[in-house]
Amino acid sequence: MCVACDIDPAKAEGFAGSLVEMINQGALTIMVSMGHQLGLFDAMVGLAPSTSAEIAEKTGLHERYVREWLNAMAVGKIVEVDHSSTYFHLPQEHAMYLSRHFPGDNIALFSQYIPVLANVEQKVLHCFKNGGGVPYEEHGRFHEVMAEDSGQTILGALFDFILPLIPGLKEKLGSGINVLDIGCGSGKAMVMMAEYFPNSNFLGVDLCEEPLRNGRRAVEQKGLKNVRFQQGDLTMYKPEGRFDLITAFDAIHDQARPDLVLKTIFNCLEDNGVFLMQDIDASEKVYNNLGHPFGRLLYSISTLHCTTVSLAQGGMGLGTMWGTERANLMLKDAGFTQIQENRLDHDPMNCYFVVQK
Ligand SMILES: C[S@@+](CC[C@H](N)C(=O)[O-])C[C@H]1O[C@@H](n2cnc3c(N)ncnc32)[C@H](O)[C@@H]1O
Structure with missing residues (x-):
């Protein structure tokens, strides 16, 4: 030939x-x-x-x-x-x-993900050949960059665009409700809300000590008494009490067992409570993502971070691009019946799911 x-x-x-x-x-x-x-x-x-x-x-x-x-x-x-x-x-x-x-328009901060990803290249190569995953501790500056990313993506839009997705929520936060942030990292959004809504109580749970330490430091500096950070693996987490609002900012797809975490969220959400899930806006089918403006970046982040940290915990390795189709199915499997998808102009990478029982 x-x-x-x-x-x-x-x-x-x-x-x-x-x-x-x-x-x-x-x-x-x-x-x-x-x-x-x-x-x-x-x-x-x-x-x-x-x-x-x-x-x-x-x-x-x-x-x-x-x-x-x-x-x-x-x-x-x-x-x-x-x-x-x-x-x-x-x-x-x-x-x-x-x-x-x-602030709000700084694209340079996202460039930091490339060296963060490159830092684990050899370890992920090893996993291609031998299976398994690369755990969070090996990902260098990941938590620091993530906090800077969510600090820009979430904080600037929180009060004007994100919280208003749930009618009446700001008033409820003002009167005093219980809030849980899943995979909170350094919990910047939670700390901002805690400062603004002193009658509400906030609990953030995350697997990794490093971002939690940064979150606790911020809480101490601000003298806040209504925020707690708890280290824990959400896979087997049994929360004390129930919550009126549960948030997960970019934190469901890279869990070890997103299915179990969503079930836990369902179980500890008050009957009239709301789950606000910010997660990647993409399709689970790669063909549908061929024109995705962030597709190249997101599949690379998936391979070198989200998939591998989940597999490192013996998890499902769902990946960054699990897709809104799969998200809907998994939310329904967890028991939720009302799922609304929202897109916000400031954040073209994510979908904001407002979810109720
Ligand atoms: C992409 S980061 C998002 C962090 C934070 N929500 C933010 O917006 O900055 C995902 C977070 O999920 C946490 N995580 C991953 N697997 C977990 C598990 N099994 N249990 C608890 N937290 C977990 C990670 O430690 C990480 O902080």
């Missing part, structure tokens, strides 16, 4: 070009992550065209590294450079998506 005879040269060349572009952009993503962590973008916001020495001085970083990073930013068309290759400038139209000065 003549393999080459069947080849469409333009198609082959186009594909090779897109692979090269992919590798270029992948490398650049690590540079963006570093710029975010080092505060380089923040320092360049509103700054006149400056030399690498001036930017290094402003940030307290070593000039040689800053110069190389600026060169990467320049060829990546993130930063502009003059003809003499001396002066670097971050245009305002770019700065607004790269800096902490523009």
Whole structure:
């Protein structure tokens, strides 16, 4: 068989070009992550065209590294450079998506997921060959980046868009109800609500001590008495008491046993209570996700994080892209009868399920 005879040269060349572009952009993503962590973008916001020495001085970083990073930013068309290759400038139209000065719009923070994922590459390779999973402790900065992510995605929209999805909820929180946050991580949303609604009581449960420590620190700093964090495996969790509101922010699909967790939520939710589940907005069928704007990122996160942390606990390994179809089925299996899907403009990656018995 003549393999080459069947080849469409333009198609082959186009594909090779897109692979090269992919590798270029992948490398650049690590540079963006570093710029975010080092505060380089923040320092360049509103700054006149400056030399690498001036930017290094402003940030307290070593000039040689800053110069190389600026060169990467320049060829990546993130930063502009003059003809003499001396002066670097971050245009305002770019700065607004790269800096902490523009909370809510900072896309640079998400670039941190790429090095976090790359950090476990070898361990996940091992699992491809031997099975099993890579547990949370091996995922480096994951909890830190996750907290920064949900701090941006949830907090800015919580009072104006997320809580209003449930009519009358803000009033109930004001009068005083019991709230449980499932897989709370550092519980930023819970802490924000606890501060705003002092008559309500909040309990956050998570498997991992590291984010819980950060959550407890925030509660202590704010002097809040109405929030508790509890370490526990939700797979066999038996909560004390019942709850009027249960939340799960991006926390069901990567559980070991999402089926059991959803059943527990059903059992400890008051009859007129509400379960608010933020989870990935995608289809369980990959074909339906071919045009998904975040599909490449989300299947990669799934392989290198969500699926493997679940398998590491002997779990189902549902994966990030379990799909709204599967979510609906599993919610129904847990006993819920009223399931409403909501999409919010600020968060194109997620669906907000409002679920009742
Ligand atoms: C994607 S993170 C979301 C964290 C948090 N809700 C947020 O928005 O920042 C998922 C969380 O689920 C927790 N988790 C995973 N498996 C768990 C289990 N079996 N029991 C309790 N928590 C678990 C993880 O530790 C992690 O903090």
